[in-house]
Amino acid sequence: MAEETNPKPVAEKAPATPKPAVEAKKPVEKKPEVIFIGNKPPMSYVMAVITAMSSGNISEIMLKARGKAITTAVDVAEITTNRFLKDLKVTAIGIGTEEMPPREGDNRARMVSTMEIKLSKK
Numbered sequence: 001m002a003e004e005t006n007p008k009p010v011a012e013k014a015p016a017t018p019k020p021a022v023e024a025k026k027p028v029e030k031k032p033e034v035i036f037i038g039n040k041p042p043m044s045y046v047m048a049v050i051t052a053m054s055s056g057n058i059s060e061i062m063l064k065a066r067g068k069a070i071t072t073a074v075d076v077a078e079i080t081t082n083r084f085l086k087d088l089k090v091t092a093i094g095i096g097t098e099e100m101p102p103r104e105g106d107n108r109a110r111m112v113s114t115m116e117i118k119l120s121k122k
Helices: 042-054 067-084
Strands: 033-036 060-066 088-100 110-121
Touching: 033 042, 042 060, 042 067, 060 067, 067 088, 067 110
Parallel strands: 033 060
Antiparallel strands: 060 110, 088 110
16 A cells, blocks of 8 residues: 655635724614415425515515416415415515516527516414
8 A cells, every 4th residue: 555645735825814903883674585386386386485575574575476377476476375274375476577688599689578476474
């Protein structure tokens, strides 16, 4: 058995950067948990909402969907608020349009509808 005689290189330490003595604390903005709605069945997303709400200190959830998934997002919001978590309420709904890049073979971009549904505890 041969032993290694070549020493391994030692990583160089970066010089420490001085930290400011007093850091100004910024007010913490809580962004809502975001669930992107896609092609799965609505109950999969309902379970994601229930899991997120029961996991801790989350008080808001944002459901985001594009195109054909918008109907699923509306179903998820309604099923969740009417059947499972009755203390949830739809507090905001936003709609919009996004420009998507052209598909293969197409020569122009296409517009896709978007929707955001914000669910909050009462």
